[in-house]
Amino acid sequence: MGKLFDKLMEDYRFKEGLNACINCGTCTAICPAAEFYKYDPRSITNTVQNKDDAEIEALLKSETIWYCGECMSCITRCPRNNAPGLIIMALRNLSQELGFFIDAEKGRQQYVLNKVLCGNILNFGYCVYPRTFLYKDHPESGTTGKWIEDNLEAIHNRLGSNLDGSGVGILRKIPQEDLDELKTIFDVTGATARLDLIEKLSLKKADELGFTQEEYIEHIFTITEIDHYQH
Amino acid sequence: MIFNGKQRIWSEYQKEIPDDHYFYVRSCIRQNFFPASEKTFLDIVQNRLGLDFFETEHHTTCGGIAYHSDSIPQETLMTIVARQFALMTDAGYKNYVASCITSFGIYTETLETWRHYPELETKVRESLWKATKREFNKPEYLAHASDVIYKLRDRIATASVNRLVNKKTGEPLKVVEHIGCHYSKMFPSKGVGGAEYPYVLTGMIEAWGGEIIDYPERRHCCGFGFRQYLVKANRGYSLSNTHKKFESMKPFKPDMIITNCPGCPYFLDRWQYVISEMEGKTYGENSQGIPVFTYEEVAGLVLGYDPWDLGLQIHQTGVEPLLDKMGIIYNKADKYKL
Numbered sequence: 356m357g358k359l360f361d362k363l364m365e366d367y368r369f370k371e372g373l374n375a376c377i378n379c380g381t382c383t384a385i386c387p388a389a390e391f392y393k394y395d396p397r398s399i400t401n402t403v404q405n406k407d408d409a410e411i412e413a414l415l416k417s418e419t420i421w422y423c424g425e426c427m428s429c430i431t432r433c434p435r436n437n438a439p440g441l442i443i444m445a446l447r448n449l450s451q452e453l454g455f456f457i458d459a460e461k462g463r464q465q466y467v468l469n470k471v472l473c474g475n476i477l478n479f480g481y482c483v484y485p486r487t488f489l490y491k492d493h494p495e496s497g498t499t500g501k502w503i504e505d506n507l508e509a510i511h512n513r514l515g516s517n518l519d520g521s522g523v524g525i526l527r528k529i530p531q532e533d534l535d536e537l538k539t540i541f542d543v544t545g546a547t548a549r550l551d552l553i554e555k556l557s558l559k560k561a562d563e564l565g566f567t568q569e570e571y572i573e574h575i576f577t578i579t580e581i582d583h584y585q586h
Numbered sequence: 587m588i589f590n591g592k593q594r595i596w597s598e599y600q601k602e603i604p605d606d607h608y609f610y611v612r613s614c615i616r617q618n619f620f621p622a623s624e625k626t627f628l629d630i631v632q633n634r635l636g637l638d639f640f641e642t643e644h645h646t647t648c649g650g651i652a653y654h655s656d657s658i659p660q661e662t663l664m665t666i667v668a669r670q671f672a673l674m675t676d677a678g679y680k681n682y683v684a685s686c687i688t689s690f691g692i693y694t695e696t697l698e699t700w701r702h703y704p705e706l707e708t709k710v711r712e713s714l715w716k717a718t719k720r721e722f723n724k725p726e727y728l729a730h731a732s733d734v735i736y737k738l739r740d741r742i743a744t745a746s747v748n749r750l751v752n753k754k755t756g757e758p759l760k761v762v763e764h765i766g767c768h769y770s771k772m773f774p775s776k777g778v779g780g781a782e783y784p785y786v787l788t789g790m791i792e793a794w795g796g797e798i799i800d801y802p803e804r805r806h807c808c809g810f811g812f813r814q815y816l817v818k819a820n821r822g823y824s825l826s827n828t829h830k831k832f833e834s835m836k837p838f839k840p841d842m843i844i845t846n847c848p849g850c851p852y853f854l855d856r857w858q859y860v861i862s863e864m865e866g867k868t869y870g871e872n873s874q875g876i877p878v879f880t881y882e883e884v885a886g887l888v889l890g891y892d893p894w895d896l897g898l899q900i901h902q903t904g905v906e907p908l909l910d911k912m913g914i915i916y917n918k919a920d921k922y923k924l
Contacts (some may be wrong), residue, residue, distance in 0.1 A: 367699055367706060368660065387807045388814075389828045424811025424823065425654045426767040427691075429779040431774065447656040455805075464817045465656065467754035471816065472652040482614040482651035492818060495825075497859040502922070509924040514897045515625040516617070523641045525612065525621045533644050535667065539717040546662040579819045 357408035359415070363445050369403075372441030374402040374425060382439045392422040392583050396439035397431055415450040418583060420463030451512030451549060457556045460581050466557040467576045469550055477538055485511075485518070490578075499548035589805075599780035603737040604711045604727050609679035610639045611670060613686030614647050615848035618882075622897030623882035624685055627731055630885060635741065635790035639683070642673050646837040656832065661713065666704070667696045668714045672722035682725035682733060685700025687847035690730040691768030692782030694776050697724060728776075730769060731883050732846035736778055736786045741791040752841075753913030758797035760840040762876070763787035767807050783804075783853040787844055790881060795868045803834035808850040815853070828857035832869045832876075839871075842908045843878045859902045875903035889913065894920050 363369045376391040382391045389396065399419065402410050414420060423443040430438045447456075456462030475484045490496060490504045503510055508518060517524030541547045561571035616624050631637045648670060653663040674682055684690045700707035708834050714720055735742070750759045765784045770777025779785030782805070788798050809827025814820045831854070845851040856873040870876040878901065879887075885895045893914065898905045899921045909916055 366660070371699070385813070387809065388823065390830075391823045391826050399801055403679045412762070421813070424807065424809070424814045424827075426807040426811065428767060428770045428805070428807060431771045444656065444660075448659065451656070455761045460594060461651070464813065464819070466812055468652075468655045471657055472657050476649060476652060476658075480646040482647045482649065483618050484614075485618050485859075486620060489596075494858050495821070495860050499900055499902045500856075503900060507924060513924050514622040514895075514900070516621045523643045525617045525624055527643055529646055530644065533646055536718045537646060537666065538663045540669065540713070541658075541662060541715050543717040544659060544662040544665050549659060550834060564613055575817075576818075577818050577923065583766055584822075 357406045357411060357422050359408050359411040359449070360403065360406040361445065362412070362449055363403065366440040366445035366448060368438075372438035372445065373400065373404060374436050376404055376437050379434065381432050381434060383436070385428050385545045386423075387426060387428065388422045388424050391585060392423040393585060394419055396423070396443070399446075400437055400439050400442055403446070412455070415446060415453065415455040415456040418459045418461050419559045420450060421459060421464070422583070451553060454552065455554075455562050460579055461583070463557065463575050465475035465559065466553055469501055469553055469574050470572065473541075473546070473550055477534065477541065480534055480537065481526075485526065592733075599775065599778065599783075601729075601733060601776070601778050602717060603729055604681045605637075605737070607638045608640070608681045608683040608729070608734070609647070609677060609725075609906040610641045611645050611682070611684050611689065612641070613628040613689060613848045614651065614683070615688075615852070616685050619852045620848065620883075620897060621633045621878050622895065623880040626882045626886045626891065626896055627685070627735070630742070630882075630889065631734065634745070634825050634889070635738065640677055640679060642677060645673055646881065648684075648686070648689045648692050649685070654693065655816060661710065663692065663766075664699075665713045665717065666697050667693060668722055669718060669720060671724060672718070674725060675721070675723045680723075681729065682727065682830045683729045683731055684904050685731045685848070687730060688849070689767030689770050690694050691729070691772055693725075693728055694773045696886055697728065698773060698915070700724075712911060724901070727871035730777075730786075730846070732769075734776060735881055735885055736789050739790045742885055742888060744876060746794065748814055748847060748888050748914055750791060750794045750884075750888070750912070751884055751899075753912045754911075759908075759911060760799050761791045761796040762799050762801070762804075762835050762838075762840040762843040763791060763807075764843060764845045764847075764850050767852055768844070768886040785854045787846055787881060790884070791844065794857050794884070798839045799835065799840050799845070801835045802836050803831045804830050806834070808847070808853045810842060810849045810853055816852055824853060825857050825860060829861060832858065833859070835876075836869050840876055842912060844881055844884050845878065846881050848880075850905065851878045851880050855901050855903045870907060872907075874907055877901070877903055877908040879905070879907040879908075887912065892916065894923075
């Protein structure tokens with residue numbers, strides 16, 4: 356029995372997600388990621404059920420665990436009630452906990468995701484917040500996206516939002532006391548420690564690569580240098 | 587009642603959806619990209635139908651997008667969820683309704699995981715108390731907001747001033763329905779019609795006069811993929827999956843697309859623009875796109891709301907082809923009026 360397998364078994368998603376994979380490949384057939392990336396949820400499920408520590412460690416340091424989009428289509432179709440999507444979530448969790456994510460180009464992207472998403476949660480109480488969702492980062496939002504950014508308050512006012520206002524309503528300002536509770540929840544449940552660890556390892560990596568923090572964030576947000584794709 | 591055969595199988599995927607008295611929680615993405623849809627939803631249920639939907643200013647994100655981007659641990663997510671349940675408990679409600687599909691999946695996952703592993707619920711209760719001094723009851727009933735509109739579809743049809751019918755030909759409009767993955771792919775029994783044959787949107791379309799299109803990639807993800815869209819370097823994943831759906835539906839000549847997830851209509855709308863810009867390819871008639879709608883917007887059109895009050899001007903793919911087919915009168919000059 357591998358130690359890393361035991362660590363994975365501490366994760367409820369792993370316990371729920373791994374039953375007995377029969378290697379039928381139905382998950383890979385249905386998977387949106389498997390058609391785009393060099394990704395095979397069947398082989399990942401098989402690797403973890405073999406309980407070999409060296410193989411699991413290689414997986415935790417790999418690019419492949421970062422390819423899944425967590426749509427969970429695999430759960431519906433597996434004939435043996437496995438959930439490769441949940442196994443991936445447990446692998447990503449352990450990869451971050453052990454600092455292995457930093458070895459993968461796609462894994463290193465966690466730093467920018469943490470900055471944006473957890474920044475929005477702790478500062479505003481939303482995962483997505485219009486004043487940090489910028490057209491320059493989202494040109495696919497189109498000419499309408501640019502128009503919205505240029506007229507944010509007027510458009511939300513026209514459509515009945517309560518942008519940054521008091522009381523209830525769409526995009527209201529969430530009271531500071533509630534943001535304080537979210538921060539305490541982060542502290543008590545390990546999210547703050549996780550964010551600190553990812554930041555520490557990311558800044559070390561940025562230093563190794565000769566980037567400032569800002570350059571590193573821009574780099575991991577916009578560039579991939581490895582061939583990740585199906586051809 | 588005893589059901590046999592297909593009736594029995596179908597009965598397993600029915601939901602008893604309460605008529606009234608809900609604690610309502612908003613969606614981060616809906617509020618950002620389709621704010622008028624939430625306004626329309628509450629206007630329909632509260633003002634038009636006189637139902638009790640309560641909102642508190644103190645509720646927050648459920649944390650779902652961060653969770654599915656693997657930025658927060660499961661226990662953090664569940665403790666945020668527990669806090670939302672505490673707000674519901676304090677307000678005296680037992681029915682919980684989420685505007686967001688990701689949230690609906692998160693709430694379902696949390697309740698089901700606690701059912702399988704009660705020790706985790708105990709741990710989360712301890713964490714919530716330590717962090718906030720709050721306690722909670724679990725909801726007796728969990729709904730997605732599209733379940734509520736599905737439940738009310740016949741009342742909406744009765745009050746309709748427009749039908750999903752081509753006014754010139756009298757033919758039903760051909761509609762693609764797209765269900766958010768986290769509505770029922772993880773827990774099929776929690777969605778109307780399950781995961782393979784979800785009926786939540788089909789029921790609305792049929793009640794309002796339209797005709798559903800079946801096409802090969804009907805159940806394929808829109809391509810959001812959380813980190814696969816949020817990180818700019820990964821967005822090819824998102825675009826490619828949307829492209830796959832449009833290539834699959836094009837031969838069936840849909841008049842419109844209806845969705846029940848906050849993110850899906852955004853991606854199906856915006857990636858059509860990108861495909862058009864990149865490859866000059868469009869999927870609707872007359873070199874236009876296929877208009878994409880939230881179910882609240884469609885309910886609003888059926889009930890006779892002004893298209894610009896519904897926020898249809900903040901779609902990138904023009905909605906006018908559909909408005910014209912339905913024979914809806916609208917003022918072009920008002921579209922971008924602020």
